[in-house]
Amino acid sequence: MFGRFRMVGITSYITLVSHSAIFKGIIMGAILLNTVTLTISTSISDTEDTRVYRLILDALDSCFVAVYFVEFAVKFYSLGKRYWMNGFNCLDFGFLLSSLLQIGLSKANFKSLASVKVIRSFNALRPLKSVSLIGGLQVIVNALLATLSGSFIHVVLLLCLLMFVYGIMGHYVYGQDNNNAVVYEYWGTFGSSYLSLFILTTAEGWTDVMRSLKAASKSFTVYAYIISFLFCGHFVFGNLFVAVVIQQIDKATTGYQKMLDTKRTLEAMKKLENAKISQRNEMQRMVKQRRGRIQHGSLVL
16 A cells, blocks of 8 residues: 555656656757757768767767656656657657667667668757647647648649649640740640749749740730739739638637636636645644643643
8 A cells, every 4th residue: 555655656746747847948958959969960070080079979969868768758657658649749759769779770880871871860850859848839830730631731722723724724825836945844744834833833933934935925925824823823822821821820829828728727726725725724723722722721620
């Protein structure tokens, strides 16, 4: 029985530690320092002269991985199976697993393998661990994921249909001159027409596309074609994308704020309940003390 109470006490203490600001601050500090060391490691060449610096960076990297492992152990011990129900926790575990795999392969003298280099490049994703510690970043990430699975797909499909229509029109109207290399490059096939329209959608390099159209035809229809697509593909759909993302961010922010308000309310109610319990216990203690004094006085009389 005593062992069970002792285990419950340890679990409660570890849970308290995992939610404490100090613990999160230590992990966040490790992430920031790890970001600095990753940046420094890119400017140090792998030569004999820089061997000492490489050893120092490798030692620091092992320390950071140890901190991340402690973070995983503390969270997993306090949450149990619920740890895997949080996508950000699974992401952190993936970073930890790749880091441990990289260290293991490096210790086994497999540093020169291409797969090890690829795994080592995953270290650049470690700063993303900060997402699991900052609620505001989680709101933005969740909003972006919700955008990709919602209205965003419908907007993309509608844009693809618009590009399909304009691509077919551009190929048959302006891309039939196979002797003109510029025209054929931009409008000679449906694929090249589609790519040219994608360039117009981004509004980057659209002047080159405009020149290819003018080389294909001197008619005013060229201006009507490119201006109408720029207006629909860039301005209209560009603003639609922004509107969808802002809508999802606003929805996610509202839900996050409600969650924080509910959490604060529950904490306030818990504090009030604890205060009532303490006051009740104090009153019972005073009543018992008063009764003891009365009984003692009666015995004296």
